[in-house]
Amino acid sequence: MMDLAEHLLARWNYLAVIILMMIGLYITISRGNLVKKVMGMNVFQVSVILLYVSMGKVSGGTAPILIEGEPEVLYSNPLPHVLMLTAIVVGVASTALGLALVVRVKEAYETVEEDEIVALDRAEDERGRPGSVH
Amino acid sequence: MSDLAFHLPVLQVLIPLLAAPLCFLLRNEAIVRVFTVAVSFTCFAISMSLLGQVIDGQVVVYEFGGWARPFGIEYRVDILNAFVLVVVSGIAAVVFSAGPGQARRVIPEGREYLFYSAALLCLTGLLGVTITGDVFNIFVFLEISSLSSYILIALGQSRRALMAAFSYLIMGTIGATFLLIGIGLMYQMTGTLNMVDMAERLRDVSHTRTIFVALAFVVVGISIKLAVFPLHQWLPNAYTFAPPMVSAFLASTATKVAYYLLVRFCFGIFGLTLVFEKVGIDVLLLPLSVAAMFVGSIAAIYQTDFKRLLAYSSIAQIGYMTLGLSLATEAGVSAGLIHVFNHALMKGALFLVAACVAWRMGGTSIEAMKGLGQRMPMTMAAMVVAGLALVGVPGTVGFVSKWALVSAALEKGELFIAFLIMASSVLALVYVWKLVEVAYFATPEAEIEKKEAPLRMLIPTWILVGASIYFGIFSGFAVEVADLAAAQLFAAGM
Numbered sequence: 001m002m003d004l005a006e007h008l009l010a011r012w013n014y015l016a017v018i019i020l021m022m023i024g025l026y027i028t029i030s031r032g033n034l035v036k037k038v039m040g041m042n043v044f045q046v047s048v049i050l051l052y053v054s055m056g057k058v059s060g061g062t063a064p065i066l067i068e069g070e071p072e073v074l075y076s077n078p079l080p081h082v083l084m085l086t087a088i089v090v091g092v093a094s095t096a097l098g099l100a101l102v103v104r105v106k107e108a109y110e111t112v113e114e115d116e117i118v119a120l121d122r123a124e125d126e127r128g129r130p131g132s133v134h
Numbered sequence: 135m136s137d138l139a140f141h142l143p144v145l146q147v148l149i150p151l152l153a154a155p156l157c158f159l160l161r162n163e164a165i166v167r168v169f170t171v172a173v174s175f176t177c178f179a180i181s182m183s184l185l186g187q188v189i190d191g192q193v194v195v196y197e198f199g200g201w202a203r204p205f206g207i208e209y210r211v212d213i214l215n216a217f218v219l220v221v222v223s224g225i226a227a228v229v230f231s232a233g234p235g236q237a238r239r240v241i242p243e244g245r246e247y248l249f250y251s252a253a254l255l256c257l258t259g260l261l262g263v264t265i266t267g268d269v270f271n272i273f274v275f276l277e278i279s280s281l282s283s284y285i286l287i288a289l290g291q292s293r294r295a296l297m298a299a300f301s302y303l304i305m306g307t308i309g310a311t312f313l314l315i316g317i318g319l320m321y322q323m324t325g326t327l328n329m330v331d332m333a334e335r336l337r338d339v340s341h342t343r344t345i346f347v348a349l350a351f352v353v354v355g356i357s358i359k360l361a362v363f364p365l366h367q368w369l370p371n372a373y374t375f376a377p378p379m380v381s382a383f384l385a386s387t388a389t390k391v392a393y394y395l396l397v398r399f400c401f402g403i404f405g406l407t408l409v410f411e412k413v414g415i416d417v418l419l420l421p422l423s424v425a426a427m428f429v430g431s432i433a434a435i436y437q438t439d440f441k442r443l444l445a446y447s448s449i450a451q452i453g454y455m456t457l458g459l460s461l462a463t464e465a466g467v468s469a470g471l472i473h474v475f476n477h478a479l480m481k482g483a484l485f486l487v488a489a490c491v492a493w494r495m496g497g498t499s500i501e502a503m504k505g506l507g508q509r510m511p512m513t514m515a516a517m518v519v520a521g522l523a524l525v526g527v528p529g530t531v532g533f534v535s536k537w538a539l540v541s542a543a544l545e546k547g548e549l550f551i552a553f554l555i556m557a558s559s560v561l562a563l564v565y566v567w568k569l570v571e572v573a574y575f576a577t578p579e580a581e582i583e584k585k586e587a588p589l590r591m592l593i594p595t596w597i598l599v600g601a602s603i604y605f606g607i608f609s610g611f612a613v614e615v616a617d618l619a620a621a622q623l624f625a626a627g628m
Contacts, residue, residue, distance in 0.1 A: 090277045108293035
């Protein structure tokens with residue numbers, strides 16, 4: 001038991017990532033509110049950014065800015081950070097698009113609760129005529 | 135000329151990428167429409183030329199900025215991805231020339247250029263995913279294509295299109311993020327993002343748990359995008375409520391590119407030994423493929439909407455592709471690739487038929503299709519031919535892929551699987567017959583007036599229908615290229 005705790009504590013960065021990831025995924029799956037779903041998705045994406053950034057750290061390494069005349073210096077790996085700049089952009093874009101869709105859903109259904117939307121769709125099916133945006 | 139040939143790999147992606155904002159600047163509807171079609175045909179010409187360059191087994195490598203790997207990013211074209219490029223850009227060329235279809239009534243007057251911008255961005259993403267030799271690049275291009283396809287789906291006529299796009303956005307983002315986690319773990323163990331380097335270095339660490347976990351994340355992530363049963367929940371709504379042209383485009387390209395990714399990761403990067411012998415994903419993927427074949431087909435039989443029926447049929451057809459992959463033999467992979475090509479033609483044709491029906495009838499409910507055989511004879515004839523191809527009648531492309539798949543299963547000694555493939559074809563016959571019966575034998579309630587879909591939609595439909603007959607009779611092209619692609623993939627993986 002102690003071994004396991006020690007094992008996990010030595011890798012606390014991964015533990016943080018996993019907890020954050022599960023929080024995000026859980027919100028996305030369990031919440032019926034569409035805005036909360038988007039936020040959960042966002043938390044989930046951010047956890048991956050932490051995963052990458054923490055794997056770029058080299059123990060004892062300094063910031064990856066070249067110090068001239070000192071070839072012995074140990075640097076952290078800058079590549080994961082650069083990758084995550086792109087992932088942040090992707091995350092922002094998908095969150096923005098998700099929220100934009102929620103706005104349109106609110107206009108069309110006058111609610112952002114998934115169960116109410118499902119009920120509205122079902123009622124429409126029973127009346128037997130297809131819905132329209134306008 | 136040789137300079138141009140040298141730059142073809144980057145032009146393949148750059149041309150649609152630059153064309154998308156250009157559409158935004160041109161604005162004029164007629165000009166943008168012609169421009170988009172011209173761009174997509176240019177892409178098709180480039181991909182054909184690339185396929186010509188690599189078909190003799192040579193691999194075309196394009197290094198960005200002249201930086202060789204491992205420092206630079208490279209595009210890498212071999213037979214496998216050249217083949218997928220041809221499928222994607224060919225379908226794009228045909229479908230884009232048919233215009234946005236029904237979407238016109240939803241898009242406000244004078245805003246059609248936005249539709250074309252999104253469509254071109256989607257094409258850019260799909261081509262980029264296919265051509266790149268860098269795994270992080272795959273994630274970025276995948277998100278470009280996904281984000282633009284969410285926009286395209288949300289343009290559907292019904293308000294349900296919005297919820298369909300939203301669910302797809304949530305599922306798609308989770309899938310892409312899973313892929314990103316997998317890629318991160320692979321990078322952690324190998325220190326490279328280049329596919330070739332990664333494949334080499336993975337051999338030394340392929341026994342580690344990190345790589346097992348990476349494989350799980352990558353396969354599940356791609357499976358969501360590919361809509362492998364039971365991760366297909368987003369697909370029926372997305373295809374049903376999207377504008378008809380968007381369904382035609384996505385159904386015949388997006389899932390095909392996801393399938394390419396699965397093949398590339400399983401055989402090109404992780405390697406046969408790790409994926410099938412150590413982890414054994416075929417134990418999971420094979421039953422799921424078979425389940426998809428049956429669940430998809432049976433669900434299709436009970437649908438009351440033409441497009442939803444086609445969507446469920448797509449889930450079944452994806453089952454055939456993943457079945458080919460999970461046989462883990464050269465013949466199996468080749469059969470899967472043949473089916474990628476053939477299914478793109480058949481499903482593209484059928485969704486275009488749905489677009490024609492939606493154009494004339496205002497909807498695609500099967501109930502409203504009564505008597506369409508007399509009303510829209512050319513459209514319905516196209517549906518019958520493409521439907522027969524879907525069943526796998528000899529002389530059509532469907533037969534070619536079923537034949538390849540059954541032979542691959544028999545070659546591996548899987549007699550029962552071969553039987554299941556045949557049995558599920560019978561189910562396809564049931565749902566295709568259901569459509570034929572409504573169109574030709576049901577008595578319509580109202581007076582019949584012959585009124586075809588406009589020619590600019592009918593011609594692309596018949597091009598795809600013609601292709602599914604042509605490549606069914608002269609099956610050489612797809613079969614040979616797929617065989618060569620599979621052989622090259624297996625030779626590199628050994």
